[in-house]
Amino acid sequence: MPHRYFTTEIGSGRAALTGPDAHHLADVMRGRVGDQVILCDANAVEYTGTITSVQPGRVEFSVSEGYPSAAEPSVEITLYAGYPKQGKLEDIIRHSVELGVHRVVPFFSRYCVAAPKKEEAKRERYARIAVEAAKQCGRGILPEVSLPLPDFASVCRELKDYDRAFFFYECGGSPLRTLLKEDKAVRRIALITGSEGGFAPEEADLAAAAGARTVGLGPRILRCETAPLAALAAVMTLTGNLE
Incomplete structure (x- = not known):
């Protein structure tokens, strides 16, 4: 299962991770260009993100069209x-x-x-x-x-x-x-x-x-x-x- 990250830097088909999450993906998980993760905007919308760039302290993605999170309850x-x-x-x-x-x-x-x-x-x-x-x-x-x-x-x-x-x-x-x-x-x-x-x-x-x-x-x-x-x-x- 792809790893999951939350970010507010998402929109117009692009997204980015910075700070500890960028470090975790790039340095701990050894993420590389072309790898896919799940990105969440914290409003119960998810995106499939494909890494397009890995820089010190920043990872950038192209993202799919958003879709509702299946994990959120009806109440x-x-x-x-x-x-x-x-x-x-x-x-x-x-x-x-x-x-x-x-x-x-x-x-x-x-x-x-x-x-x-x-x-x-x-x-x-x-x-x-x-x-x-x-x-x-x-x-x-x-x-x-x-x-x-x-x-x-x-x-x-x-x-x-x-x-x-x-x-x-x-x-x-x-x-x-x-x-x-x-x-x-x-x-x-x-x-x-x-x-x-x-x-x-x-x-x-x-x-x-x-x-x-x-x-x-x-x-x-x-x-x-x-x-x-x-x-x-x-x-x-x-x-x-x-x-």
Whole structure:
């Protein structure tokens, strides 16, 4: 399978890579004139690029007509994940990108064990993890990792921007399958999962007041790094995006 790269320098039948990606293709992968790669514009459009020039720090291509990325799901999902401890967020980001998430938003809540620390620097690392995962699994966009929200009320204020929000509560709720059958036309979906300590009762009330549907994930209590991936995989399956 041809290697995949993202670039904004694409149009009129031409494209270019610069910086680390150009170095990777030219020096690590030993790309040569005539070799082909997949180029993505980060807007779910892909191109077959044929190398026409290899220069220090720059690789140029002729490109085919663009075509829609087959890897992008029919639903646009934002994952609101309670901030976990001990680096677990890196795995949540990596695997949720593989499953098709559009955006990941960590948040702090009442029972979070982790506390804010050097979040700007962490965000840079999280963004790199998302980019590498997107390349590895053939995505046509670069999913965003946002700075963490300071409290659960901030999460609830954003829910108005979605067609449907699902609040995954350790105390149980409605079956996800039933709710998605009722909402076949939804495109923009928010999924909300908690940290190690779960959610306080008043946070569950806030979610309901903001219009989120309370959902269960079966009779087992899932770890905070398992629940978001289970929720995301379930939504992707029930919307036909894992077929």
